[in-house]
Amino acid sequence: MSVRVVARVRPLWKSERELDIIVRPGSASTEPARTKKDSPDGKAAAALKDRDTLIRIPNPKNEGEQYTFQFNAVYGGDSTQQDLFDAEVAPTVKHLFNGFDVTIFAYGVTGTGKTHTMRGGKSLQDRGVIPRLLSAIYRRSRKIEKDSQGASNVEVLMSYYEIYNDKVYDLFEPLEKRTPAGLPLRDNGGKTVVVGLTERPCANLKDFESLYDQANANRSTSATKLNAHSSRSHAILCVKIVTTTGEKTRVTMASAIDLAGSEDNRRTENGKERMVESASINKSLFVLAQCVEAISKKQSRIPYRESKMTRILSLGQNNGLTLMILNLASVRSYHLDTISSLNFANRTKKIEIREIENEPMFKGPARPLTRASTTGGALRQPLRPLTSSVNVKVNVENPSTSDEKKPAKAFFVYSDKQSLKSHTPFDRPRRSSPLKRNSDVSTRLPSKIPRESDRSASKAHGDIPADRIEEMVERKVEQILAARAMDDSSKQQAQMEHMNEEVQRRLELLERKIEGTEDARAEGLSYLLMAKQHHGRGEYSSALRMYRLALPFFPRNEKLAAKIAALEEKLNPQPQVTAEVQVAGRGSILSIKKPVKMARTHAAIDENYKIFEHEDEDDYGDSYIGLKRKRATATPKMAVLKDDNTFAGENAIPDRIQSPRTSHLLSVINSRDVGQIKLLKGVGAKKAEAIVDCLCEMGEVDQVRSLSELGRLKGVGLKTVQNMRSGVFV
Numbered sequence: 001m002s003v004r005v006v007a008r009v010r011p012l013w014k015s016e017r018e019l020d021i022i023v024r025p026g027s028a029s030t031e032p033a034r035t036k037k038d039s040p041d042g043k044a045a046a047a048l049k050d051r052d053t054l055i056r057i058p059n060p061k062n063e064g065e066q067y068t069f070q071f072n073a074v075y076g077g078d079s080t081q082q083d084l085f086d087a088e089v090a091p092t093v094k095h096l097f098n099g100f101d102v103t104i105f106a107y108g109v110t111g112t113g114k115t116h117t118m119r120g121g122k123s124l125q126d127r128g129v130i131p132r133l134l135s136a137i138y139r140r141s142r143k144i145e146k147d148s149q150g151a152s153n154v155e156v157l158m159s160y161y162e163i164y165n166d167k168v169y170d171l172f173e174p175l176e177k178r179t180p181a182g183l184p185l186r187d188n189g190g191k192t193v194v195v196g197l198t199e200r201p202c203a204n205l206k207d208f209e210s211l212y213d214q215a216n217a218n219r220s221t222s223a224t225k226l227n228a229h230s231s232r233s234h235a236i237l238c239v240k241i242v243t244t245t246g247e248k249t250r251v252t253m254a255s256a257i258d259l260a261g262s263e264d265n266r267r268t269e270n271g272k273e274r275m276v277e278s279a280s281i282n283k284s285l286f287v288l289a290q291c292v293e294a295i296s297k298k299q300s301r302i303p304y305r306e307s308k309m310t311r312i313l314s315l316g317q318n319n320g321l322t323l324m325i326l327n328l329a330s331v332r333s334y335h336l337d338t339i340s341s342l343n344f345a346n347r348t349k350k351i352e353i354r355e356i357e358n359e360p361m362f363k364g365p366a367r368p369l370t371r372a373s374t375t376g377g378a379l380r381q382p383l384r385p386l387t388s389s390v391n392v393k394v395n396v397e398n399p400s401t402s403d404e405k406k407p408a409k410a411f412f413v414y415s416d417k418q419s420l421k422s423h424t425p426f427d428r429p430r431r432s433s434p435l436k437r438n439s440d441v442s443t444r445l446p447s448k449i450p451r452e453s454d455r456s457a458s459k460a461h462g463d464i465p466a467d468r469i470e471e472m473v474e475r476k477v478e479q480i481l482a483a484r485a486m487d488d489s490s491k492q493q494a495q496m497e498h499m500n501e502e503v504q505r506r507l508e509l510l511e512r513k514i515e516g517t518e519d520a521r522a523e524g525l526s527y528l529l530m531a532k533q534h535h536g537r538g539e540y541s542s543a544l545r546m547y548r549l550a551l552p553f554f555p556r557n558e559k560l561a562a563k564i565a566a567l568e569e570k571l572n573p574q575p576q577v578t579a580e581v582q583v584a585g586r587g588s589i590l591s592i593k594k595p596v597k598m599a600r601t602h603a604a605i606d607e608n609y610k611i612f613e614h615e616d617e618d619d620y621g622d623s624y625i626g627l628k629r630k631r632a633t634a635t636p637k638m639a640v641l642k643d644d645n646t647f648a649g650e651n652a653i654p655d656r657i658q659s660p661r662t663s664h665l666l667s668v669i670n671s672r673d674v675g676q677i678k679l680l681k682g683v684g685a686k687k688a689e690a691i692v693d694c695l696c697e698m699g700e701v702d703q704v705r706s707l708s709e710l711g712r713l714k715g716v717g718l719k720t721v722q723n724m725r726s727g728v729f730v
């Protein structure tokens with residue numbers, strides 16, 4: 001079954017104008033969709049509206065062209081909370097009680113009504129999906145309990161947490177108790193679980209509401225320009241339903257997720273803190289979009305682990321039913337964001353979810369195993385438990401008490417009676433005693449009459465009978481073996497603990513390593529996201545800059561390199577200029593044109609100073625060499641800047657075209673002053689000393705003339721140079 005995707009268009013705010021509406025719900029049938037007002041009877045109108053499955057929106061580049069997206073259902077601005085719940089959520093409740101998990105999540109740009117849909121308002125008719133779902137769960141629970149006349153019992157437990165800046169926080173914990181690192185995630189049997197999360201039982205709707213309200217007060221929300229109560233985190237509510245009937249227990253889970261909305265930060269006018277939140281929100285949503293893309297392209301690697309939200313949501317991995325509510329605003333100011341949401345939803349609806357029922361669990365004593373009898377009809381001997389001495393409770397009996405319990409023996413070692421002795425489950429398995437092994441063997445042998453020699457032995461010990469001596473020996477041996485076993489088990493335990501510590505330590509190291517690479521990759525992804533956004537808006541030079549910033553994180557990504565090259569081509573077209581310069585270089589008649597062209601090129605340099613700033617920024621780092629060559633041949637502007645019109649090398653960018661920032665940075669470096677160098681961003685005292693040492697090795701007169709040379713100094717890499725440079729303000 002695929003993810004069910006429904007779209008909900010929020011009504012206009014007072015500040016929004018009908019004139020600006022560009023998103024229009026529609027019906028797939030030829031008959032135009034009618035609104036409630038058109039119909040004499042509200043119910044019939046609602047039924048008609050249920051047929052709306054289309055969203056129409058103009059192409060942002062060509063208003064005359066319309067895009068149409070089809071979903072499972074579309075709810076317009078006049079649909080109520082009740083309409084949405086009755087049609088989409090209420091039908092899932094019975095599945096929850098039939099053993100299926102249900103996941104409902106709201107997705108959309110900031111201010112499109114996700115929180116309104118999921119949580120809603122305080123009044124009865126404004127209540128959102130979550131309180132209505134809980135109300136339905138409790139109603140059904142009571143019905144099950146009543147119908148079974150108390151034989152079934154339903155327990156509801158709730159956990160509620162948020163993912164804020166890619167960290168997980170328990171919403172039942174007050175803010176002051178939060179640890180900065182948040183709660184860790186672990187994989188548990190294919191499911192991602194949050195370690196240390198509180199789970200609260202909620203006996204009834206009232207309990208739930210008070211807990212839910214308390215927890216919501218801990219949720220991170222802030223005012224942004226686009227939403228006075230904007231959610232700054234993804235909120236995940238998990239409702240566990242435990243249905244017990246006799247010895248059978250079934251656990252199912254309803255998850256309701258209010259995702260934070262993606263934000264275009266040119267519109268939010270966010271400050272620094274909001275920007276950090278926003279970057280984290282956008283990044284996780286970007287990863288989500290990547291996961292959906294990878295799933296729809298049936299790629300083997302789905303990047304779930306690149307953000308906590310995608311790891312938890314595990315779209316396409318979780319079993320059961322999944323409903324996505326796509327929240328939309330209908331006005332023009334959301335145009336591009338709406339298109340990107342629609343594209344995302346369009347891909348999501350193709351994701352197939354395995355509809356797997358949760359298995360019930362049985363508690364109480366294990367059910368007896370029925371064994372097939374042998375063909376001859378003889379009952380087979382039950383197999384002995386293969387318990388090892390480590391896990392067995394060893395009974396080191398007190399001789400005096402055991403004496404009393406032990407029945408008097410009629411025979412010596414080979415006694416039939418011994419085999420009749422009853423065992424408790426915790427008795428030391430008789431097989432572990434060599435003596436007992438003999439006796440075990442004996443049970444299959446015919447009983448023996450004591451030998452003459454045995455009788456004489458008994459006589460030799462005066463009044464101690466031989467069977468008593470044998471018993472004493474046997475007990476002694478058992479005691480020794482028991483002590484040895486205990487010793488072995490404690491040694492084994494110590495060994496296990498040591499091993500556990502070792503394994504734990506390695507796991508932690510591994511985790512940290514993975515998180516480290518994940519962090520770096522995440523940074524790269526956020527550059528990519530920004531690049532895509534700029535590209536989409538036609539801001540090519542910023543897009544180019546972002547792609548370049550992303551490149552060090554994906555050094556061998558050909559697609560990325562191609563994008564950069566294409567943008568460079570776009571920004572620095574090189575038609576006749578190349579020809580002119582080349583021809584000029586050859587001294588042809590056309591060389592007359594050269595001064596004019598060169599002058600124009602110099603002007604272009606001033607205009608495009610920003611681009612050049614990036615050029616010199618990028619001209620270090622091995623991964624750029626291929627690209628750089630391409631750029632060098634493709635960019636005559638650079639060519640004319642070389643004194644001899646040749647490309648002597650990547651470092652040959654003369655100082656006169658260095659940006660003030662670069663020249664300042666190089667002058668600090670060339671000052672060879674540890675005090676000054678260590679003040680550069682990302683450089684500590686040690687690194688500053690190392691740089692100065694390097695410079696001294698180069699000789700008195702030699703200077704660092706470019707960023708690429710700086711990047712090649714021992715201990716200074718691409719990242720350090722970027723860091724140093726970004727910290728220079730001139």
Ligand SMILES: Nc1ncnc2c1ncn2[C@@H]1O[C@H](COP(=O)(O)OP(=O)(O)OP(=O)(O)O)[C@@H](O)[C@H]1O
Nearest residue numbers: 010011110111112113114115116227230231260261
């Ligand atoms: N269907 C609706 N009916 C009435 N009001 C709505 C509806 N949807 C949204 N609103 C109103 O729009 C405003 C923004 O909605 P909401 O806070 O739910 O957006 P959001 O998508 O959760 O935003 P963010 O991602 O920033 O948290 C709220 O004042 C809300 O009451």
